[in-house]
Amino acid sequence: MTTDARKNDGIGKDIVIYICLLGLAALQFVIAYQNIDAAQMLMRMLVVAFIEAGLAALYFMHLGTEKRGFLLFVAVFTIAVLLGLQFGWTDSSRMLRGAPFSRPPM
Amino acid sequence: MSQADLTMEGHTTGLTLGPAFSIPTKKFAMWLFIIADTMTFAGCLVAYGFLRHGTADWPRPFHSITNVALMTFVLLTSSLTMLCGLRSAKAQDKAGAFRWILITAVLGIVFALLHIREWLGLIGEGMTLFKNPWGTPLFGASFFSITGLHLTHVTCGIIALLAVGVRYNGGRYNADDIEVLGLYWHFVDLVWMFVVPLVYLLNLTH
Numbered sequence: 001m002t003t004d005a006r007k008n009d010g011i012g013k014d015i016v017i018y019i020c021l022l023g024l025a026a027l028q029f030v031i032a033y034q035n036i037d038a039a040q041m042l043m044r045m046l047v048v049a050f051i052e053a054g055l056a057a058l059y060f061m062h063l064g065t066e067k068r069g070f071l072l073f074v075a076v077f078t079i080a081v082l083l084g085l086q087f088g089w090t091d092s093s094r095m096l097r098g099a100p101f102s103r104p105p106m
Numbered sequence: 107m108s109q110a111d112l113t114m115e116g117h118t119t120g121l122t123l124g125p126a127f128s129i130p131t132k133k134f135a136m137w138l139f140i141i142a143d144t145m146t147f148a149g150c151l152v153a154y155g156f157l158r159h160g161t162a163d164w165p166r167p168f169h170s171i172t173n174v175a176l177m178t179f180v181l182l183t184s185s186l187t188m189l190c191g192l193r194s195a196k197a198q199d200k201a202g203a204f205r206w207i208l209i210t211a212v213l214g215i216v217f218a219l220l221h222i223r224e225w226l227g228l229i230g231e232g233m234t235l236f237k238n239p240w241g242t243p244l245f246g247a248s249f250f251s252i253t254g255l256h257l258t259h260v261t262c263g264i265i266a267l268l269a270v271g272v273r274y275n276g277g278r279y280n281a282d283d284i285e286v287l288g289l290y291w292h293f294v295d296l297v298w299m300f301v302v303p304l305v306y307l308l309n310l311t312h
Contacts (some may be wrong), residue, residue: 045303
């Protein structure tokens, strides 16, 4: 598309995305002052952060206007890395609470 | 080996390949760097989460969100000014593009100064890499590592903005180079969107 189509886009769309990002960032600050437990707070903040990151990647970094194959390439690599890093959580729980799923001593 | 050597009687040998995904090589290289750097930051943030989750006396030293809110605003605004610079560069407005790139660099410097001010405040309260007055010493190590890595990226970005901006203004670089630089700068902004909630907002004193 890409360059020609991008030239035709106005600055208005960039400003709308910028305002959305500011609003989402503000939402994270609001969530930080909610009276909820830490796990719930983390989940809400991460959801907002991923929406922010998606908007920034698609519009500010123009990933949305690149070829579909390239979009898939970036998405698959990034998601694979993020999923691959999730293996340690049971060990993290073990640091605090002992081995997960272990039988109590007889 | 010349192009003629690769071509036999008008038939290509198949050795001349176009750029991957039909995007410019520099841009593709920057995307590969961004994917690799995503791994670095994701590794740091997951390790931080691992430690925070597994440590009972994790400190919550942040009393105010004013500074981090201001830093977020400045960095997001710098992304918008970078886009304006790219737009001007694509429209062949060299002076306008250079001006927007300088504004982006100045916003980056403001962000870095706010960051250093915050560090100095925490150091003044007794926090170092290896100890802090509130709880586990791991907090200082992880906080300074993650925010320091991000600040290093911002500092490199400022240097790159100035270097590329000056060369673009001098006619050695073109709009494509500004676009590649913009990708890096937006990535630094994108990482901050995860650093703020995980490192700052989850550690607010209520």
